[in-house]
Amino acid sequence: MTTGTGHLAIDGLGKHYGGDTFAMRDVTLEVSPGEAIAVVGASGCGKSTLLRLVAGFETPTEGRVLLDGRPVTGPGPDRGVVFQDYGLFPWLSVRENIAYGLRERGVHRREALRQATEHAELVGLGRFVDAYPHTLSGGMQQRVGIARVLALHPSVLLMDEPLGALDALTRRQMQDELVAIRRRVGTTLVLVTHSIEEAVYLADRVVVMAGGASHGVPGQVSAVVPVDLGDRRDTAAPDFQGLAQQIGDHVHSPLPEQEDAA
Amino acid sequence: MTGVASARPTEAAPSATTSPPASSPTAPRTGGQARRRQGPAGRRASAVLWALPVPVLVLLLWHTGVAQGWDVPGGIRMAALPTPGAVLVRLVDLTVGGLVDDSFSAQLWRHVWASLVRAVSGFVLAAALAIPLGVLMGRSAHLRRLLEPTLNLVRPIPVTAWAPLALIMIGIGDSQAIFLVFLAAFFPVLVNTVVAVQQVPPRLLEAAAMLGTSRWRRLWTVVVPAAVPGIVSGLRVSLGLAWALLVVGEMTGINLGLGAMITEAKVIAQTDLIVAGMVVIGLLGFATDRLLVLLVRVIAHGRPLLKEDG
Numbered sequence: 001m002t003t004g005t006g007h008l009a010i011d012g013l014g015k016h017y018g019g020d021t022f023a024m025r026d027v028t029l030e031v032s033p034g035e036a037i038a039v040v041g042a043s044g045c046g047k048s049t050l051l052r053l054v055a056g057f058e059t060p061t062e063g064r065v066l067l068d069g070r071p072v073t074g075p076g077p078d079r080g081v082v083f084q085d086y087g088l089f090p091w092l093s094v095r096e097n098i099a100y101g102l103r104e105r106g107v108h109r110r111e112a113l114r115q116a117t118e119h120a121e122l123v124g125l126g127r128f129v130d131a132y133p134h135t136l137s138g139g140m141q142q143r144v145g146i147a148r149v150l151a152l153h154p155s156v157l158l159m160d161e162p163l164g165a166l167d168a169l170t171r172r173q174m175q176d177e178l179v180a181i182r183r184r185v186g187t188t189l190v191l192v193t194h195s196i197e198e199a200v201y202l203a204d205r206v207v208v209m210a211g212g213a214s215h216g217v218p219g220q221v222s223a224v225v226p227v228d229l230g231d232r233r234d235t236a237a238p239d240f241q242g243l244a245q246q247i248g249d250h251v252h253s254p255l256p257e258q259e260d261a262a
Numbered sequence: 263m264t265g266v267a268s269a270r271p272t273e274a275a276p277s278a279t280t281s282p283p284a285s286s287p288t289a290p291r292t293g294g295q296a297r298r299r300q301g302p303a304g305r306r307a308s309a310v311l312w313a314l315p316v317p318v319l320v321l322l323l324w325h326t327g328v329a330q331g332w333d334v335p336g337g338i339r340m341a342a343l344p345t346p347g348a349v350l351v352r353l354v355d356l357t358v359g360g361l362v363d364d365s366f367s368a369q370l371w372r373h374v375w376a377s378l379v380r381a382v383s384g385f386v387l388a389a390a391l392a393i394p395l396g397v398l399m400g401r402s403a404h405l406r407r408l409l410e411p412t413l414n415l416v417r418p419i420p421v422t423a424w425a426p427l428a429l430i431m432i433g434i435g436d437s438q439a440i441f442l443v444f445l446a447a448f449f450p451v452l453v454n455t456v457v458a459v460q461q462v463p464p465r466l467l468e469a470a471a472m473l474g475t476s477r478w479r480r481l482w483t484v485v486v487p488a489a490v491p492g493i494v495s496g497l498r499v500s501l502g503l504a505w506a507l508l509v510v511g512e513m514t515g516i517n518l519g520l521g522a523m524i525t526e527a528k529v530i531a532q533t534d535l536i537v538a539g540m541v542v543i544g545l546l547g548f549a550t551d552r553l554l555v556l557l558v559r560v561i562a563h564g565r566p567l568l569k570e571d572g
Contacts, residue, residue, distance in 0.1 A: 055468075055472060056471075057468055057471070057472075074471070075468065075471040075472045076471075076472070076474060077472070077473055077474040079472070080472065081468070081469075081472045083465060083468075083469065085465060087463075087465040087466060087468065087469035088469075089466060089469070089470075089484070089487070090566050090567070090568050091487045091488075091490075091562075091565045091566060091567055091568070092565075100470075100473055100483075101473035101474055104470075104473055104474040104475050104479075104483075105474055132565070132566050134566055148473065149472075149473075152473065152474070
């Protein structure tokens with residue numbers, strides 16, 4: 001199904017936007033095919049920069065990103081990106097939004113629309129294929145955002161605060177939806193989120209980032225915590241809560257460099 | 263480069279009338295005052311009732327002023343004007359003939375057609391060049407840096423000031439009028455297109471790139487559709503200016519066309535014909551604007567467009 005196996009190697013990655021400090025530096029990370037990692041950290045720690053570099057929206061100042069051994073040089077359909085603000089095309093219907101990438105790949109219009117309808121049904125939007133994005137709720141718009149990248153069978157799914165704009169209830173529901181989608185497609189996933197609970201709920205490993213240009217220290221990985229909670233996770237269970245607590249401590253503890261500087 | 267953009271025409275604002283609550287104790291008065299909770303037809307009727315008094319008053323003052331030979335401050339001698347009735351007679355005669363019976367009788371459509379062809383030619387030519395150039399300039403800082411200084415130097419020259427030169431450069435005839443229309447229509451479309459393209463949300467471009475659309479193709483699949491509202495604003499401003507410059511362009515050495523007609527009417531001091539020509543030009547300007555909006559609506563085919571300014 002997938003175009004590659006989805007092995008992601010992030011190697012000494014750094015990004016400098018100007019100013020005194022790198023936004024992010026020395027990030028080395030390996031994501032196995034089918035693995036889900038969540039990146040958490042305070043705002044400004046460089047977690048979104050990391051995702052944008054992997055997506056190819058920005059070029060690294062240092063280091064490189066390898067997907068299945070090939071260096072990433074720009075955005076492409078092998079890395080499907082789900083945005084916090086959805087990024088749907090307002091002038092296209094739900095079906096056309098999902099078909100867009102297929103059409104760009106050269107799939108014939110009729111066939112692209114047929115596959116798009118299938119993917120709309122998979123995310124529970126079968127009744128809304130002809131609706132335009134602005135008529136849909138946030139949760140439904142994000143389902144379109146997810147369906148349009150799944151339709152391309154990417155090697156990696158990159159999600160940047162995908163549920164960040166949703167209300168708490170919808171968010172909860174969409175988290176379960178994401179678990180279900182992952183179970184179905186088994187694609188490598190990199191999820192950037194500010195919710196530790198969401199990270200523990202969805203990921204196999206949680207990557208904690210700290211620092212950031214505004215702290216005078218480059219954003220960097222400060223801890224990697226494996227989540228060994230099995231397939232069915234209960235957010236109320238003591239082991240879940242304990243792990244979330246542990247990650248929370250990592251997020252809030254200062255970097256060693258900062259202590260040196262102080 | 264927003265000077266022209268700020269002069270965008272806006273859709274007629276929804277009528278400011280507010281209906282009193284249906285349970286209002288005051289009994290609905292007779293005639294036009296009876297407007298309670300109404301359907302669209304009722305709202306339209308109420309809009310017409312609101313719009314009517316001012317033109318009626320203007321026509322009445324106009325007629326009285328001409329009849330009594332008023333002198334309006336500023337040296338305006340109303341006695342020199344035709345009465346509204348005389349203009350109406352002339353309009354009917356222009357259209358179907360049989361009232362005034364001179365060389366202008368029943369000639370309206372020939373003049374309208376000649377003017378329409380020139381206005382549309384210049385306008386379409388301007389749009390065909392300004393939209394693609396505007397899209398490229400909106401996306402390329404290099405191109406902007408290359409062209410903007412020159413354009414900003416040329417743009418402040420009023421297009422009317424080009425008229426004498428155009429006449430000498432191109433000579434008497436259609437081309438000279440079309441050139442002026444083109445020049446007038448070109449800049450508003452260009453400026454509005456550049457601004458609209460620069461305001462296309464970067465997120466949409468990222469989304470398209472991530473879904474496999476190349477840089478160049480994105481201009482067509484994302485930038486143009488997202489910029490449509492701004493482009494249309496520019497087109498509408500341009501269309502108005504196109505008519506203005508058409509009249510200037512038709513004033514010399516042309517004998518067919520509405521501008522030519524009112525110029526000739528001036529020579530023979532037929533003020534009713536002048537005003538009739540003005541009315542027709544105004545109506546044509548209005549009609550072509552509505553047609554343009556309709557055309558855009560048909561092409562958009564019910565698709566929602568990106569909202570302007572966010």
